[in-house]
Amino acid sequence: MTEGAKPSDLLPLSLAACLSYDVVEVLRKKRQGFDTLEVIVSSEQEDVSPRRFVRIAPRFEVGGDVDPGAARRALELAEKNCPVLATVAPTVRVETAIEVTPAS
Numbered sequence: 001m002t003e004g005a006k007p008s009d010l011l012p013l014s015l016a017a018c019l020s021y022d023v024v025e026v027l028r029k030k031r032q033g034f035d036t037l038e039v040i041v042s043s044e045q046e047d048v049s050p051r052r053f054v055r056i057a058p059r060f061e062v063g064g065d066v067d068p069g070a071a072r073r074a075l076e077l078a079e080k081n082c083p084v085l086a087t088v089a090p091t092v093r094v095e096t097a098i099e100v101t102p103a104s
Helices: 007-029 070-082 083-088
Strands: 033-045 053-065 099-100
Touching: 007 033, 007 053, 007 070, 007 083, 070 099, 083 099
Parallel strands: 053 099
Antiparallel strands: 033 053
16 A cells, blocks of 8 residues: 555645645735635546546635635736646636635
8 A cells, every 4th residue: 555645646736836825925915914824625537547637626715814805816816827727727627716714
C-alpha cells in the first residue's frame, strides 16, 4: 500500500494552491483582517483510462473580519492570474466558490 498523494491528486491541489496564493495576496493588499483560509477541493475524473479530469471544484472558506465583496473580488482576480487555471480551463470544468465566516 502506498501512502501519500498519487501524481494525479496533485493537479487539483496545484490549482487550489495557485488560486489560494493570489486570494491571500489580494486580501492583504485590501487590508482585510482575515485569520484563516481553508480550501476544500473536490474533483471528478472519467471512469475509463486515462481517467481525465472533467471537474475540479475548489471552495475557499475565509475566516475573520473580511468583507464578502472583497473576498469575491479577490477570487475573481486570482482566477484571472492563475496559470494553472488557464492551463486546465479549456478542457476541465472548474467551479470555484468563496465563503466568509466572520470572526467571533
